[in-house]
Amino acid sequence: MNDVVIAIDAMGGDFAPLSVIKGVDFFFNNLIGSNTNVSFHIYGQEEKVLPILLKYKRVLSNSTFVDCVDVILSDDKPSFALRQRKKSSMYSAIEAIKDGTVTGVVSSGNTGALMAIARFVLGTLPNIYRPAIASVFPTKSKDFILLDLGANVDCNADSLFQFAVMGSAFAKTVLGRDNPKVALLNIGTEEIKGTDAIRKAFDLLKCATDILNFKGYIEASEFLNGDIDVIVADGFVGNVMLKAAETMANTIISLVKDEISSSFITKLFGFFIKKKLSSSLGHFNPKTRNGAMFLGLNGVVIKSHGNADHIAFGHAIKFAVDAIRNNLNAKIISGISSVE
Amino acid sequence: MNDVVIAIDAMGGDFAPLSVIKGVDFFFNNLIGSNTNVSFHIYGQEEKVLPILLKYKRVLSNSTFVDCVDVILSDDKPSFALRQRKKSSMYSAIEAIKDGTVTGVVSSGNTGALMAIARFVLGTLPNIYRPAIASVFPTKSKDFILLDLGANVDCNADSLFQFAVMGSAFAKTVLGRDNPKVALLNIGTEEIKGTDAIRKAFDLLKCATDILNFKGYIEASEFLNGDIDVIVADGFVGNVMLKAAETMANTIISLVKDEISSSFITKLFGFFIKKKLSSSLGHFNPKTRNGAMFLGLNGVVIKSHGNADHIAFGHAIKFAVDAIRNNLNAKIISGISSVE
Numbered sequence: 198m199n200d201v202v203i204a205i206d207a208m209g210g211d212f213a214p215l216s217v218i219k220g221v222d223f224f225f226n227n228l229i230g231s232n233t234n235v236s237f238h239i240y241g242q243e244e245k246v247l248p249i250l251l252k253y254k255r256v257l258s259n260s261t262f263v264d265c266v267d268v269i270l271s272d273d274k275p276s277f278a279l280r281q282r283k284k285s286s287m288y289s290a291i292e293a294i295k296d297g298t299v300t301g302v303v304s305s306g307n308t309g310a311l312m313a314i315a316r317f318v319l320g321t322l323p324n325i326y327r328p329a330i331a332s333v334f335p336t337k338s339k340d341f342i343l344l345d346l347g348a349n350v351d352c353n354a355d356s357l358f359q360f361a362v363m364g365s366a367f368a369k370t371v372l373g374r375d376n377p378k379v380a381l382l383n384i385g386t387e388e389i390k391g392t393d394a395i396r397k398a399f400d401l402l403k404c405a406t407d408i409l410n411f412k413g414y415i416e417a418s419e420f421l422n423g424d425i426d427v428i429v430a431d432g433f434v435g436n437v438m439l440k441a442a443e444t445m446a447n448t449i450i451s452l453v454k455d456e457i458s459s460s461f462i463t464k465l466f467g468f469f470i471k472k473k474l475s476s477s478l479g480h481f482n483p484k485t486r487n488g489a490m491f492l493g494l495n496g497v498v499i500k501s502h503g504n505a506d507h508i509a510f511g512h513a514i515k516f517a518v519d520a521i522r523n524n525l526n527a528k529i530i531s532g533i534s535s536v537e
Numbered sequence: 538m539n540d541v542v543i544a545i546d547a548m549g550g551d552f553a554p555l556s557v558i559k560g561v562d563f564f565f566n567n568l569i570g571s572n573t574n575v576s577f578h579i580y581g582q583e584e585k586v587l588p589i590l591l592k593y594k595r596v597l598s599n600s601t602f603v604d605c606v607d608v609i610l611s612d613d614k615p616s617f618a619l620r621q622r623k624k625s626s627m628y629s630a631i632e633a634i635k636d637g638t639v640t641g642v643v644s645s646g647n648t649g650a651l652m653a654i655a656r657f658v659l660g661t662l663p664n665i666y667r668p669a670i671a672s673v674f675p676t677k678s679k680d681f682i683l684l685d686l687g688a689n690v691d692c693n694a695d696s697l698f699q700f701a702v703m704g705s706a707f708a709k710t711v712l713g714r715d716n717p718k719v720a721l722l723n724i725g726t727e728e729i730k731g732t733d734a735i736r737k738a739f740d741l742l743k744c745a746t747d748i749l750n751f752k753g754y755i756e757a758s759e760f761l762n763g764d765i766d767v768i769v770a771d772g773f774v775g776n777v778m779l780k781a782a783e784t785m786a787n788t789i790i791s792l793v794k795d796e797i798s799s800s801f802i803t804k805l806f807g808f809f810i811k812k813k814l815s816s817s818l819g820h821f822n823p824k825t826r827n828g829a830m831f832l833g834l835n836g837v838v839i840k841s842h843g844n845a846d847h848i849a850f851g852h853a854i855k856f857a858v859d860a861i862r863n864n865l866n867a868k869i870i871s872g873i874s875s876v877e
Contacts, residue, residue, distance in 0.1 A: 350732050384690065391773070393691075417776070433732065434773065434774055437757040437781075438777050441778040443785075449785075
């Protein structure tokens with residue numbers, strides 16, 4: 198039986214603190230599994246959090262509440278939050294990792310602030326140049342991991358190489374893949390295409406056969422094929438790919454729904470279709486994959502979507518628990534050290 | 538009445554030369570409009586093209602056929618095609634622009650070869666540093682132009698600025714927009730985000746109010762909102778955004794179709810839904826927007842999709858005709874010269 202202790206920022210996100218406390222409760226009731234003993238340190242403003250906490254007995258009895266006088270706002274600049282919000286719930290939750298009180302943190306708050314504070318307070322793992330943001334995405338068949346999603350706008354070959362090692366460790370610990378297939382995003386699959394950094398990263402990756410299962414380049418047109426476990430890109434490109442694809446998916450799905458609801462006859466018959474559709478499109482439901490992982494930091498830091506409801510937040514907690522229980526950071530350190 | 542003469546590479550694309558000749562016929566029958574006199578020079582291998590050409594009387598009577606002994610293959614490297622395929626239909630069609638025989642070329646052939654040969658044979662317009670690939674994309678409401686789609690993997694601020702000027706001219710001539718709204722793709726809308734090149738391009742663009750209607754940054758999550766006419770990105774990012782979005786659209790649409798066809802009851806009722814869906818999703822039909830424009834070259838060069846059928850190829854021809862008739866290149870030259 199492993200003991201996992203996680204810090205929760207109760208004040209981050211559009212529906213906090215209710216969605217957060219309900220999310221912890223949802224985690225206990227639906228996602229905890231049988232082999233782990235999980236408890237929480239919950240950081241937030243007493244007057245807002247305690248009245249809710251008192252209603253969720255299982256959460257209450259498995260957590261320690263820590264009152265924080267300040268809150269980081271969604272439009273705070275990262276540099277401002279880092280300097281001026283040291284008494285906030287997010288800052289205090291991250292400090293709890295450094296103190297050794299907890300091993301991970303989950304927050305739905307300001308992404309830039311979370312990265313800036315986590316990087317400053319925790320620092321990076323040994324020999325890691327830059328942290329990266331990674332998340333899990335669906336395909337028609339199996340899920341894959343995409344990184345970086347925006348922590349770094351310009352990446353050199355060494356950083357891209359490290360992202361591959363970190364992404365591979367993430368795929369092992371969170372997706373349970375044995376020998377994750379890693380690919381490098383490029384705009385052509387010929388070796389001559391792409392930027393200098395990408396071509397150099399390719400050369401590094403193809404030599405690292407002892408620690409990585411590198412499959413070469415992948416194009417954006419192939420990212421939903423489901424035959425790769427980890428796709429590596431710089432943060433600018435990863436961010437654009439993720440947002441463009443999500444926006445397109447939402448647009449098409451809303452067009453389909455609008456058409457089904459647009460007249461009496463399609464509405465009537467649409468009932469049968471909708472039922473089937475929601476089961477297959479449900480596979481693309483972001484709730485069950487909520488949570489971006491900040492890889493390469495001294496501690497497990499999970500960013501939940503700002504608009505996460507309790508179900509999504511519960512899944513972000515599960516992400517953190519899986520990463521901690523399966524020693525994500527130890528696997529990253531061992532991967533990186535074996536090539537230094 | 539304007540006279541427009543266009544060179545057609547009859548040998549490029551998966552279904553050439555049939556789809557090409559039928560495409561010219563489709564153009565004459567459906568897209569030519571009333572104010573333009575269009576004729577063609579058709580380049581291809583006589584034994585393959587002539588038997589088809591003889592069946593399409595309207596094409597035959599409005600075109601000159603030029604026999605070419607060679608063909609550029611879809612997997613030819615651009616450098617090889619440039620050096621070794623000078624007798625090919627594509628090469629000869631591009632040379633016809635330089636000779637003054639025609640003012641534009643349309644090809645469904647090898648994109649890299651088309652760009653390399655066009656750049657070598659035609660050169661760039663005065664003061665243009667690099668050509669860019671642009672195309673028209675749908676949103677729920679109005680279409681927009683995205684560039685660069687892959688001609689340049691790394692772009693400095695000056696090139697991004699020129700892409701904005703060229704894209705704006707393209708939106709005026711092909712989409713008929715009076716004062717096109719131009720935006721720069723970034724991963725955040727705050728002025729501090731993005732790469733150095735993007736931030737410098739932003740500074741250049743916001744000072745060019747006399748020639749551009751610059752609206753600032755746009756994120757990939759907003760690209761389908763329909764309130765921007767031209768989105769500027771470097772070729773790597775533009776290529777990834779385009780391919781990721783297309784792949785996601787195709788995946789969701791095929792999931793919907795699969796579900797509708799998956800059982801007797803949904804199949805029966807799906808008939809009503811499908812009819813409505815195909816009209817609204819038809820807006821996303823790439824056929825009517827087929828054709829990427831190589832902007833910044835001394836001549837109008839249109840790349841049609843490799844898998845274009847005759848309808849799609851006909852629309853690529855219309856692209857070329859609109860660009861020529863509305864003086865696209867003169868507008869680019871005037872835009873660029875006013876800031877030099």
